[in-house]
Amino acid sequence: MRxxxxxxxxxxxxxxxxxxxxxxxxxRTGLQTGTVYPSLRRLESLGFVRSxxxxxxxxxxxxxxARRYYEITAAGTAALDVALQRFENLGRLxxxxxxx
Amino acid sequence: xxxxxHRLIALAARLVxxxxxGEFRREWEAELAWEARHGGASGGxxxxxxxxxxPDALALVRQQWSADMIRQDVRYALRLLLHRPGFTLLVVLTxxxxxxxxxxxxxxxxxxxxxxxxxxxxSRLVRVWENDRLNHKPRYNVAPANFRDWQERTHAFEHLAxxxxxxxxxxxxxxxxxxxxxxxxxxFLDALGVPPLLGRTFTPDEKTRPRNRVLILSxxxxxxxxxxxxxVVGRTVRLGETPFRIVGVMPRGFAYxxxxxxxxxxLPDPLGPDFDMRAVHFLSVIxxxxxxxxxxxAFADLETVNAELQKQYPRTNDQRGSTVVPLRESIVGDVxxxxxxLAAAVLLVLLIGCGNVANLLLVQAGSRRRExxxxxxxxxxxxxxxxxxxxxxxxxAIAGGAAGVLLAxxxxxxxxxxxxxxxxxxxxxxxxxxxxxxxxxxSLGTGLLFALAPAWTTSGNDVQNGLRDGVRAxxxxxxxxxxxxxxxxxxxxxxxxxxxxxxxxxSFWEVLRVSPGFSVDHVLTADTSLPSRYDGVVSLHQFYSSxxxxxxxxxGVTGAAAxxxxxxxxxxxxxxxxxxxxxxxxxxxPEVGYRVATPGYFETMRIPLEEGRGLSDADTxxxxxxxxxxxxxxxxxFPEQSPIGARIRIGPNPNAEWRTIVGxxxxxxxxxxxxxxxxxxxxxxxxDPAQLTVVVRTAGDPGALASxxxxxxxxxxxxxxxxxxxxxxxxxxxxxxxxxFTMGLLGGFAALALGLAxxxxxxxxxxxxxxxxxEIGVRMALGARRGDILRMVVGEGARxxxxxxxxxxxxxxxxxxxxxxxxxxxxxxxxxxFVAVCAGVTAVALLACYLPARRAAGVNPLDAIRIx
Numbered sequence: 008m009r010x011x012x013x014x015x016x017x018x019x020x021x022x023x024x025x026x027x028x029x030x031x032x033x034x035r036t037g038l039q040t041g042t043v044y045p046s047l048r049r050l051e052s053l054g055f056v057r058s059x060x061x062x063x064x065x066x067x068x069x070x071x072x073a074r075r076y077y078e079i080t081a082a083g084t085a086a087l088d089v090a091l092q093r094f095e096n097l098g099r100l101x102x103x104x105x106x107x
Numbered sequence: 108x109x110x111x112x113h114r115l116i117a118l119a120a121r122l123v124x125x126x127x128x129g130e131f132r133r134e135w136e137a138e139l140a141w142e143a144r145h146g147g148a149s150g151g152x153x154x155x156x157x158x159x160x161x162p163d164a165l166a167l168v169r170q171q172w173s174a175d176m177i178r179q180d181v182r183y184a185l186r187l188l189l190h191r192p193g194f195t196l197l198v199v200l201t202x203x204x205x206x207x208x209x210x211x212x213x214x215x216x217x218x219x220x221x222x223x224x225x226x227x228x229x230s231r232l233v234r235v236w237e238n239d240r241l242n243h244k245p246r247y248n249v250a251p252a253n254f255r256d257w258q259e260r261t262h263a264f265e266h267l268a269x270x271x272x273x274x275x276x277x278x279x280x281x282x283x284x285x286x287x288x289x290x291x292x293x294x295f296l297d298a299l300g301v302p303p304l305l306g307r308t309f310t311p312d313e314k315t316r317p318r319n320r321v322l323i324l325s326x327x328x329x330x331x332x333x334x335x336x337x338x339v340v341g342r343t344v345r346l347g348e349t350p351f352r353i354v355g356v357m358p359r360g361f362a363y364x365x366x367x368x369x370x371x372x373x374l375p376d377p378l379g380p381d382f383d384m385r386a387v388h389f390l391s392v393i394x395x396x397x398x399x400x401x402x403x404x405a406f407a408d409l410e411t412v413n414a415e416l417q418k419q420y421p422r423t424n425d426q427r428g429s430t431v432v433p434l435r436e437s438i439v440g441d442v443x444x445x446x447x448x449l450a451a452a453v454l455l456v457l458l459i460g461c462g463n464v465a466n467l468l469l470v471q472a473g474s475r476r477r478e479x480x481x482x483x484x485x486x487x488x489x490x491x492x493x494x495x496x497x498x499x500x501x502x503x504a505i506a507g508g509a510a511g512v513l514l515a516x517x518x519x520x521x522x523x524x525x526x527x528x529x530x531x532x533x534x535x536x537x538x539x540x541x542x543x544x545x546x547x548x549x550s551l552g553t554g555l556l557f558a559l560a561p562a563w564t565t566s567g568n569d570v571q572n573g574l575r576d577g578v579r580a581x582x583x584x585x586x587x588x589x590x591x592x593x594x595x596x597x598x599x600x601x602x603x604x605x606x607x608x609x610x611x612x613x614s615f616w617e618v619l620r621v622s623p624g625f626s627v628d629h630v631l632t633a634d635t636s637l638p639s640r641y642d643g644v645v646s647l648h649q650f651y652s653s654x655x656x657x658x659x660x661x662x663g664v665t666g667a668a669a670x671x672x673x674x675x676x677x678x679x680x681x682x683x684x685x686x687x688x689x690x691x692x693x694x695x696x697p698e699v700g701y702r703v704a705t706p707g708y709f710e711t712m713r714i715p716l717e718e719g720r721g722l723s724d725a726d727t728x729x730x731x732x733x734x735x736x737x738x739x740x741x742x743x744x745f746p747e748q749s750p751i752g753a754r755i756r757i758g759p760n761p762n763a764e765w766r767t768i769v770g771x772x773x774x775x776x777x778x779x780x781x782x783x784x785x786x787x788x789x790x791x792x793x794x795d796p797a798q799l800t801v802v803v804r805t806a807g808d809p810g811a812l813a814s815x816x817x818x819x820x821x822x823x824x825x826x827x828x829x830x831x832x833x834x835x836x837x838x839x840x841x842x843x844x845x846x847x848f849t850m851g852l853l854g855g856f857a858a859l860a861l862g863l864a865x866x867x868x869x870x871x872x873x874x875x876x877x878x879x880x881x882e883i884g885v886r887m888a889l890g891a892r893r894g895d896i897l898r899m900v901v902g903e904g905a906r907x908x909x910x911x912x913x914x915x916x917x918x919x920x921x922x923x924x925x926x927x928x929x930x931x932x933x934x935x936x937x938x939x940x941f942v943a944v945c946a947g948v949t950a951v952a953l954l955a956c957y958l959p960a961r962r963a964a965g966v967n968p969l970d971a972i973r974i975x
Contacts, residue, residue, distance in 0.1 A: 027649060028138065028141070030138045030156060031133070033156075033159075039158075039159055040153075040155075040157075040159025040160075040163075040164070041159035041161065041162035041163070042159060044159050044160075044162065044166065045162050045163055045165075045166035048163065050411065052680050053172055069144070071137070071140045071144055072136060074137045074138060075130075075134040075137065
């Protein structure tokens with residue numbers, strides 16, 4: 008099992024709770040985009056999340072480009088459980104993550 | 108502001124590997140657009156958001172270099188290299204030779220020049236000499252009374268210590284062995300600051316007799332002669348007839364003044380009556396400067412004392428100053444330049460090797476052009492391809508480096524053994540962590556160096572051409588130009604080395620051409636050590652006379668004699684010369700070489716008698732005191748008259764008897780053929796007692812006589828020790844060994860460099876021929892003859908060789924000056940060496956071009972045109 012860092016855990020936790028887009032994750036977790044995106048790349052390379060592009064048509068209707076969204080995988084869910092447990096044991100899990 | 112955000116994202120995108128760049132930009136632009144639309148964000152907020160693109164880009168770059176992918180590249184590289192075992196082996200061996208030689212040379216430079224001396228605070232240690240400005244001798248041994256005054260009157264030194272080296276017979280229980288000793292002032296070991304392994308160092312009161320009968324063993328002597336006995340302290344041994352108590356053992360690796368020293372004993376008090384003199388100079392002096400005092404201040408302090416002494420003792424101390432040199436400099440100063448020259452030479456060999464490997468890789472890259480083009484077409488970006496090629500280069504370099512380290516371990520051991528006698532500290536050489544670190548850095552550096560060039564030219568090819576041309580077309584014009592440039596550079600570097608080696612070889616030949624002034628073949632020499640009961644002229648004379656008489660009677664012996672100090676056997680004795688009816692010079696009288704010899708010495712050594720007579724049996728204590736002088740002495744002191752019949756006095760005693768000069772002999776290069784002959788005089792041993800070295804000339808092999816000589820000496824007196832038995836040939840050879848060592852190494856490096864450079868030219872030309880096969884076919888079909896094709900290809904090669912030659916010669920004209928100290932009777936720009944090297948090297952270079960040219964000329968035009 009690969010361990011993930013505390014900020015990465017926060018990002019994964021946000022995705023697990025249905026927050027899909029990069030900037031939204033930054034807003035939800037309170038992390039900077041410079042922390043969120045490298046975490047997303049790592050999570051994706053570990054196979055804990057996968058990314059897709061939203062429907063072009065929907066975006067078009069709103070006259071903006073399509074956004075990329077992220078979803079948690081089964082491996083990601085398992086990894087999140089382990090990570091949350093680990094950080095809980097360390098007494099580090101902030102209320103924000105628990106309540107998200 | 109929004110513009111700035113977009114520009115920042117565009118900038119970050121340039122860092123991202125091409126395969127991910129499009130999506131990266133799309134995602135960030137989309138997020139920004141969303142933010143602008145829904146968040147109603149201010150420009151500042153947008154910019155802060157966009158700033159995250161930079162760490163994101165870096166994360167993507169890092170991912171590209173992730174361990175997994177590198178592992179994949181390494182696996183691919185290994186598979187590829189194993190597929191081409193010939194190529195791989197050639198590259199690895201070339202690199203192993205370059206890296207191995209550099210690593211070995213670095214270990215030597217590290218051990219000898221870089222590593223601090225194994226003493227406490229070695230930077231505060233200095234060597235001190237008298238500076239005899241009158242006779243231009245800046246490094247002169249120190250007179251005991253001067254040493255005493257330095258000790259008492261200077262303030263800059265924590266310790267000033269003196270030593271003398273010599274050799275004695277030590278009797279351990281009943282066994283007598285010949286050992287090297289250093290007689291030292293009692294503060295000597297404290298000055299160096301190395302505590303003993305066992306026992307203690309000397310105490311100040313051990314400078315007075317009889318308390319000075321103590322000694323401290325070297326680690327080697329303790330192992331060799333006392334079987335590392337832990338209870339050796341307190342044991343008593345005899346030096347000659349006198350008992351000495353062992354009070355300590357020094358740790359392994361402590362070897363000052365040299366590694367031959369078997370033990371240290373206290374020097375009798377320099378304050379005592381025996382040593383209260385300024386006219387004889389025999390002490391070697393070291394000093395430990397006080398903390399915080401600079402070497403310049405220490406020197407100034409000594410010079411202040413010297414100025415006082417000059418006023419106080421004008422007869423002996425006129426114009427006598429001091430020379431102060433860091434101790435490390437005094438030990439390794441002489442070998443610094445040769446070692447740096449050799450280190451530079453191996454570095455050149457490595458660079459040439461890199462050039463060759465780069466050339467080989469370029470060929471490989473050329474033939475892999477289609478593969479790389481396919482990969483590019485399938486989406487691999489330039490960066491990815493460069494990385495693959497760099498990884499291949501590094502894999503090769505690491506394999507070469509590993510083989511090189513093995514080679515280095517073996518070579519350093521060999522070097523340490525071969526050069527132990529004339530490169531100080533080289534016995535400390537070892538391939539340790541520092542050396543391994545050096546090897547790793549040099550391997551990786553090498554890998555990058557030779558992999559980058561091909562990577563750059565190859566990855567830049569456009570895909571379409573790559574796919575179309577495939578194997579035949581090679582890597583295009585850029586690569587061809589790069590290959591030619593590499594070959595020219597290699598050739599130029601090789602020429603520098605070959606010219607350098609040529610000059611050193613030429614110097615060696617010049618040294619060999621100088622006659623040492625005597626004939627070295629068929630002569631056996633042996634040192635003798637006589638017990639102290641041989642203390643007078645008569646007993647010494649009788650002993651040597653009977654040995655020589657008995658030896659002369661041995662069949663096959665054509666001459667036998669003895670002398671106190673053989674030529675080329677280390678620093679000889681010197682004495683003062685005073686000539687009758689001449690006013691004494693200011694300061695000390697001039698100093699000349701001084702040899703005590705038996706009758707027959709000149710004949711045995713074949714030193715030509717030029718005027719008058721040599722030494723004879725009629726010269727005794729009862730007869731007139733005589734001396735024979737050499738030509739150099741005549742040139743200096745009797746330039747306009749014959750010295751025969753003139754009277755001289757030798758030594759410091761103003762009441763000594765006058766000696767009459769009775770003969771003149773030829774000059775002997777006493778310090779070796781590469782040094783000038785000094786003025787010398789010879790006196791008969793019957794008039795001046797000394798322990799002598801026996802010399803025997805034989806008709807056959809002189810070595811075969813050694814046991815007979817031992818037998819004769821033993822039968823006359825079993826208590827006399829015979830040691831250092833060797834032939835004069837061997838002595839000369841030993842003297843020339845440092846030169847031969849440098850010459851051998853430099854010559855080897857030059858040969859290696861030239862071989863590699865020729866291989867480079869050959870490779871370029873062969874490749875050119877393959878590439879132009881079709882063109883050659885067309886030319887021949889259109890009527891070109893064999894000779895035309897030969898001329899065309901050789902001409903192309905000759906053009907490269909000529910450029911390399913010109914560059915090499917130009918560089919040599921500048922660089923050979925740095926090796927001037929290695930030369931003898933040859934200038935650094937010696938025209939004959941330059942011409943000979945250029946001619947020889949050009950000839951082989953043309954040969955290297957001729958072989959591919961012949962292949963080209965043998966092309967069948969029809970086959971050639973059909974290739975497509």
